[in-house]
Amino acid sequence: xxxxxxxxxxxxxxxxxxxxxxxxxxxxxxxxxxxxxxxxxxxxxxxxxxxxxxxxxxxxxxxxxxxxxxxxxxxxxxxxxxxxxxxxxxxxxxxxxxxxxxxxxxxxxxxxx
Amino acid sequence: xxxxxxxxxxxxxxxxxxxxxxxxxxxxxxxxxxxxxxxxxxxxxxxxxxxxxxxxxxxxxxxxxxxxxxxxxxxxxxxxxxxxxxxxxxxxxxxxxxxxxxxxxxxxxxxxxxxxxxxxxxxxxxxxxxxxxxxxxxxxxxxxxxxxxxxxxxxxxxxxxxxxxxxxxxxxxxxxxxxxxxxxxxxxxxxx
Numbered sequence: 001x002x003x004x005x006x007x008x009x010x011x012x013x014x015x016x017x018x019x020x021x022x023x024x025x026x027x028x029x030x031x032x033x034x035x036x037x038x039x040x041x042x043x044x045x046x047x048x049x050x051x052x053x054x055x056x057x058x059x060x061x062x063x064x065x066x067x068x069x070x071x072x073x074x075x076x077x078x079x080x081x082x083x084x085x086x087x088x089x090x091x092x093x094x095x096x097x098x099x100x101x102x103x104x105x106x107x108x109x110x111x112x113x
Numbered sequence: 114x115x116x117x118x119x120x121x122x123x124x125x126x127x128x129x130x131x132x133x134x135x136x137x138x139x140x141x142x143x144x145x146x147x148x149x150x151x152x153x154x155x156x157x158x159x160x161x162x163x164x165x166x167x168x169x170x171x172x173x174x175x176x177x178x179x180x181x182x183x184x185x186x187x188x189x190x191x192x193x194x195x196x197x198x199x200x201x202x203x204x205x206x207x208x209x210x211x212x213x214x215x216x217x218x219x220x221x222x223x224x225x226x227x228x229x230x231x232x233x234x235x236x237x238x239x240x241x242x243x244x245x246x247x248x249x250x251x252x253x254x255x256x257x258x259x260x261x262x263x264x265x266x267x268x269x270x271x272x273x274x275x276x277x278x279x280x281x282x283x284x285x286x287x288x289x290x291x292x293x294x295x296x297x298x299x300x301x302x303x304x305x
Contacts, residue, residue: 011296017238026140034164
């Protein structure tokens with residue numbers, strides 16, 4: 001038998017070796033292990049849902065209420081601040097260009113104040 | 114019909130139905146995982162994960178395929194995920210060894226073959242075959258393993274891999290050709 005034939009024979013034998021792999025027998029304790037794992041998972045889920053329902057939800061609600069209140073105050077304050085800022089700009093412009101009261105009032109009308 | 118009742122009871126969270134399911138499929142799931150990972154302990158852990166996944170996601174099972182096909186698909190996916198994770202760990206181990214003090218570093222562990230015939234000639238051949246199988250692309254390996262070891266029909270393999278029968282046929286042919294090439298390479302080096 002030459003080398004190539006020997007190699008071919010070895011390949012065939014190795015490919016056929018997979019037929020001789022023994023089957024594993026099932027673990028008789030698998031279901032018990034599964035049952036305790038399921039119970040553990042369900043307990044964890046219950047605990048986490050209890051935490052989320054009991055603590056996280058009210059905290060999140062309170063957070064959003066406070067956020068809304070803060071946003072409302074901020075918007076109201078920034079509006080009044082912007083009116084003051086506009087007035088400051090107007091007086092700065094009028095003093096820069098030496099505009100009199102008439103121009104000022106006309107400028108106010110144009111801007112819509 | 115039996116499957117339908119079983120599925121309905123499983124969806125209700127019936128543990129007795131779950132026991133029936135586990136008893137009926139655990140041996141095949143265990144052996145399917147084992148064919149991929151070649152280690153009994155890992156295969157047992159994966160089998161446990163498979164059934165937990167089945168229990169948790171049975172409500173999403175729509176009955177498009179047979180229950181057993183769905184279970185073996187989960188087993189195959191979990192096994193392939195495990196192998197990917199193992200490969201990443203090996204790569205990380207190699208990198209760690211390169212950049213750390215050789216005295217501290219450990220050699221990355223070789224694949225752990227846990228076959229009863231480890232020391233026999235057959236055991237040695239199985240080890241060589243498994244090493245060649247590990248180098249195949251995932252889809253070829255899955256098709257070859259399910260068909261050759263689990264003796265599933267091409268139609269069953271196609272359902273598990275979510276592909277056509279002709280695609281499975283092509284995958285298995287390519288897997289066999291690649292295995293032959295790899296084994297030829299091995300024996301050319303090792304036969305004097």
